[in-house]
Amino acid sequence: MVFISDLSRLYSDRAGKMRKSVIRELLKVTQDPEIISFAGGLPNPKSFPIQELEKVFDYVMENHGETALQYGTTQGLKELRQSIAERACKDGIDCDEENIIIVSGSQQALDTVGKVFLNPGDTALVGLPTYLGGINAFRSYESNLEGIPLDQNGMRVDVLEEKIKGLLKDDITPKFIYTVPTFQNPAGVIMPEKRRKQLIDIANQYDLIIVEDDPYGKLRYDTSAIKPIKAFDDEGRVIYMSTFSKILSPGFRLAWTIASPELTRKMIICKQALDLCTNTFTQFLAWEFMRRGSLDLHIMKICELYKPKRDMMIDAMKKYFPEGYTCYKPKGGMFAWVTLPEGIDTETMFLDSIKEKVAYVHGKAFHVDGGGDRSMRLNFSYSTDEQIQEGMKRLATVIKNKLQKEKVVL
Numbered sequence: 001m002v003f004i005s006d007l008s009r010l011y012s013d014r015a016g017k018m019r020k021s022v023i024r025e026l027l028k029v030t031q032d033p034e035i036i037s038f039a040g041g042l043p044n045p046k047s048f049p050i051q052e053l054e055k056v057f058d059y060v061m062e063n064h065g066e067t068a069l070q071y072g073t074t075q076g077l078k079e080l081r082q083s084i085a086e087r088a089c090k091d092g093i094d095c096d097e098e099n100i101i102i103v104s105g106s107q108q109a110l111d112t113v114g115k116v117f118l119n120p121g122d123t124a125l126v127g128l129p130t131y132l133g134g135i136n137a138f139r140s141y142e143s144n145l146e147g148i149p150l151d152q153n154g155m156r157v158d159v160l161e162e163k164i165k166g167l168l169k170d171d172i173t174p175k176f177i178y179t180v181p182t183f184q185n186p187a188g189v190i191m192p193e194k195r196r197k198q199l200i201d202i203a204n205q206y207d208l209i210i211v212e213d214d215p216y217g218k219l220r221y222d223t224s225a226i227k228p229i230k231a232f233d234d235e236g237r238v239i240y241m242s243t244f245s246k247i248l249s250p251g252f253r254l255a256w257t258i259a260s261p262e263l264t265r266k267m268i269i270c271k272q273a274l275d276l277c278t279n280t281f282t283q284f285l286a287w288e289f290m291r292r293g294s295l296d297l298h299i300m301k302i303c304e305l306y307k308p309k310r311d312m313m314i315d316a317m318k319k320y321f322p323e324g325y326t327c328y329k330p331k332g333g334m335f336a337w338v339t340l341p342e343g344i345d346t347e348t349m350f351l352d353s354i355k356e357k358v359a360y361v362h363g364k365a366f367h368v369d370g371g372g373d374r375s376m377r378l379n380f381s382y383s384t385d386e387q388i389q390e391g392m393k394r395l396a397t398v399i400k401n402k403l404q405k406e407k408v409v410l
């Protein structure tokens with residue numbers, strides 16, 4: 001067969017500008033079974049409730065087979081939306097099933113947000129660092145992303161306000177503020193209630209939308225529950241999203257958005273062109289799993305599995321890493337964020353780490369301003385305890401060698 005030699009002349013400007021996801025590429029390298037990977041944001045497969053889901057599967061087939069195997073509405077299974085709304089109300093979000101869309105993963109919700117709001121050249125505000133999948137989704141709409149630094153309490157609202165003022169002065173209205181306020185990916189930090197309210201005040205004052213991405217809020221290890229930003233939203237300007245990926249199964253490809261009726265309508269129209277409807281079958285499975293009261297118990301089990309892994313990774317860091325690094329101990333979620341001494345570039349160090357058979361994601365991948373060269377994200381949920389111990393030893397060797405090679409004086 002003869003292939004057309006150069007297709008790039010046919011591509012749309014948008015497709016031509018799209019770049020591969022660093023993480024997807026990294027995950028390919030880490031398929032090597034000898035590599036201990038702290039790179040992906042993968043849940044631990046031991047956490048999947050396989051036996052219980054087998055029973056749920058049989059029940060759904062017997063009782064709802066004809067509907068579960070059929071197309072569904074774009075907005076999603078009503079009963080599942082009702083169950084999600086009930087839970088969201090308990091978290092302080094004033095909503096019902098009409099505010100909810102079931103989407104094919106939060107990633108689809110992020111893409112839909114981009115589709116709804118972003119024209120080429122539009123500006124959106126994101127954290128420094130922020131979730132790489134968010135960056136990719138918004139950039140695919142040819143937008144300009146401005147970064148707002150984080151501290152240990154999440155996105156810095158003082159810098160945010162100054163940035164908004166500066167943009168407005170230049171006649172640029174940012175389309176939305178994207179934030180992962182609870183156990184942030186990648187930094188692990190949590191935004192306290194006071195700052196959540198300040199963020200809402202800023203959005204109200206400057207008439208902006210907030211996109212609140214909350215996949216990790218329920219994976220809490222040693223801190224009390226905190227209300228989502230959406231709980232303080234009196235003006236319908238927060239689009240909240242969460243997912244079953246980290247609390248049940250990412251293979252289900254099930255997540256949800258909670259938004260005002262107007263925004264919900266708009267997002268439904270955009271989603272129609274994407275996939276008509278979310279996987280009906282897994283929606284039934286998730287609904288039945290929740291109807292049996294299994295979800296909360298399951299989340300407890302996940303937290304019991306991940307908390308000691310978090311502790312083990314932080315302890316191994318203390319034990320094996322050379323001096324000069326900093327790491328915020330996350331109170332939940334799946335990631336530890338490490339910053340190494342000045343003079344180390346974690347992107348170039350990645351090749352050394354692959355030789356040592358250990359992997360991480362370098363910090364630059366999460367920075368829209370090209371920063372983050374000294375940092376790296378380590379996932380602690382996926383690996384076995386033995387892999388965490390061994391992987392951290394290997395990583396310590398990589399860092400020590402790099403410090404020597406770069407002649408870094410501590």
Ligand SMILES: Cc1ncc(COP(=O)(O)O)c(C=O)c1O
Pocket residue numbers: 041104105106107108131133180185213215242243244245250254255
């Ligand atoms: C902050 C954040 N948002 C969205 C996603 C995508 O989740 P989903 O599997 O629901 O598409 C992830 C996945 O790691 C994430 O960390």
